[in-house]
Amino acid sequence: MEVISIFDIFKIGVGPSSSHTLGPWRAAQNFSSSLGNLNFDKIEIRLYGSLSKTGKGHAAGKAVQLGLLDYDPETIPTDKIHDILEELKSKRKITIQNNTFSFDAEKHIVFTNKKKPGHPNTIKFKVYLKRKLIKETTYYSVGGGFVTQKGKKQKNNIKKIPFPIQNGSELKNHIEKSSLSISEIIWANETALRPKKEVKEKIELLFSTMKNTILNGVTIGGVLPGGLNVVRRSKVLFESLSKTPVKTWEDLEIAIYSKTWDFNEINQWVSCFAMAVNEENAAMGRIVTAPTNGAAGVIPSVLLYYYFFCKHQFENDIERFFLVAGEIASLFKKGATLSAAMGGCQAEIGVSSAMAAGALTNVMGGTYEQVLMASEIAMEHHLGLTCDPIGGLVQIPCIERNTMGAIKAITASNLALSFDPANSKVDLDTVIKTMWDTAKSMDSRYKETAEGGLAFNISVTLPEC
Ligand code: SF4
Structure with a gap:
């Protein structure tokens, strides 16, 4: 394990x-x-x-x-x-x-x-x-x-952690047998690997890096490198939402807290955050891999959706968000893959959406069954998603696709929070297995080769760009 x-x-x-x-x-x-x-x-x-x-x-x-x-x-x-x-x-x-x-x-x-x-x-x-x-x-x-x-054995820390977890049902068993919540189980494992203070500091650094990436994204305009001449849009979207120019994260917070936003505007904010990260990613900027770079916009945008627009219920909610999101990604890595070259975009945007859905459900006060159900729903509706980046650049469809992964995560979380998981017909482990089965039968043209899909149909125009 x-x-x-x-x-x-x-x-x-x-x-x-x-x-x-x-x-x-x-x-x-x-x-x-x-x-x-x-x-x-x-x-x-x-x-x-x-x-x-x-x-x-x-x-x-x-x-x-x-x-x-x-x-x-x-x-x-x-x-x-x-x-x-x-x-x-x-x-x-x-x-x-x-x-x-x-x-x-x-x-x-x-x-x-x-x-x-x-x-x-x-x-x-x-x-x-x-x-x-x-x-x-x-x-x-x-x-x-x-x-x-090749030929080198990986180090294994299995003996160090109190709750070894290979799949969703083992995670469930640990929660049911202990008196701990889902985030407490994951916290116990993390703090068995490194001191508590370090875990907290590392999470704070991840969050502040994500915030900086978004700040850079919404303040840098122009065209992305690579030859496709893709125009950066998060700055345009940001300026259409906030009439106040921003230079710092504090400016950005003031701008967002300055009014009450309607559903459509919040939806645009989520897209703005996701695109800001992935435009930075496409420009070789600093980002947090989550669980991949191509899908790095989903987690920060859903986290900021919670941060700015939802009722906060826990003191350590940011920590809980990262803990749950990280554990869900590891379930996908153990049961399937995080590699688009192995499984197409379901392994990137699909997994990031499942991570965000579960993490959001956790900080919104959902039960552990609802957390797992939210992740399952998010992945269920990414199954079969192919990877076909035009020109081999992580730009089209990747940047917009992060907005879709984020919105699906929020929807999946809302569905899970509204229903009784006991009535669910599909569990997380089954959807992970299904994702892996789908990955194995997916044509190799759709696995990060830029030989199929949009990449195939648009590639002819690239030399002119
Ligand atoms: S299309 Fe491919 S490169 Fe783009 S985000 Fe999806 S998996 Fe990553």
């Missing part, structure tokens, strides 16, 4: 993709540090499967270079990324672990367009000395920024 902390699910990083940017970045960092004192004079990186097909649009090559240069996605100043990469390009030399040698990303990072057995997102690093191969390592970017290394 795998132990997944909520901080494995929620990770501060850089857009646009968790599996195609964050994963290769972490793999490159790991490979670089594994080289130690080794002498070498050449490096070659090969990307396979979905990583090669949509890797360019998802900035996988840039991420690899930044990882090799030992920048961390959590702390790199995102406004410096362009300059760092330009400098590397113009120097045509790289220094890795005290070895300096010629490097040309166009030549040494190879998008193979081939499949490799193991995982559709495979990346291989090789180093040479005097043309002789001296070390090679293969990594799999398995979704949500998680990376595994």
Whole structure:
């Protein structure tokens, strides 16, 4: 049984993709540090499967270079990324672990367009000395920024946690046998892995990062990079809702609390928050993976929907929201996948919507059965959702799709809070299994390859952009 902390699910990083940017970045960092004192004079990186097909649009090559240069996605100043990469390009030399040698990303990072057995997102690093191969390592970017290394066993913390959870029914059993609530069970597991103070601080940092991402999104206009010429819309939407210009988060709070909003306006706020995050994501801005980067707008927009527009019932509601959302994502990772290359967009937007639905239901005072029911409903109505990003960029349909995931989460939560889960015919574990069955039978064109759906029908216009 795998132990997944909520901080494995929620990770501060850089857009646009968790599996195609964050994963290769972490793999490159790991490979670089594994080289130690080794002498070498050449490096070659090969990307396979979905990583090669949509890797360019998802900035996988840039991420690899930044990882090799030992920048961390959590702390790199995102406004410096362009300059760092330009400098590397113009120097045509790289220094890795005290070895300096010629490097040309166009030549040494190879998008193979081939499949490799193991995982559709495979990346291989090789180093040479005097043309002789001296070390090679293969990594799999398995979704949500998680990376595994071929032939290496993962650490398992199972003995440390009081409530091991593999699926929804085990979570239910723990709640029924103990006198604890759903968020207390998850809290007990998290605080068995790290001190309470650290858990609280990390959650606060996640929330403040999400707020900053939204603030950036609603204040930066213009066109997104990548060649599709997609116009950023969250700023326009923000300005149509709030007539007051904002510079800080406090300004934004004042603007929102300045009046009572009707249903339609609240709906627009939710879309505005979701698009703000995913426009930042598409522009290689700082975001929180939740559970992936392409779907990173759903959780913050539903959380802010609660924060600004719902009655607050608990002192520690933000904490509870993150705990429940993170645990639900881990149920999907254990029972199905968080990787669009394995399961299409149901694994990204579908899972983020299920996370948000359950978390919202929890802070709205729902029972644990209603929490699980809300997650089940949200996923039920994302089953079969394909991944077909136009031009391999995380822009269309991704940015708008986050607004849909958020609204479905809110609807799912409202449905669950209105009915008795005892009458529900489908449980969360069944919908997770169904998602995985659907993933396995989904045509590979719809699994983050940009070879099917909208990507297929619109791709011909791209060279003109
Ligand atoms: S279509 Fe969905 S899964 Fe595919 S890149 Fe966009 S958000 Fe991610």
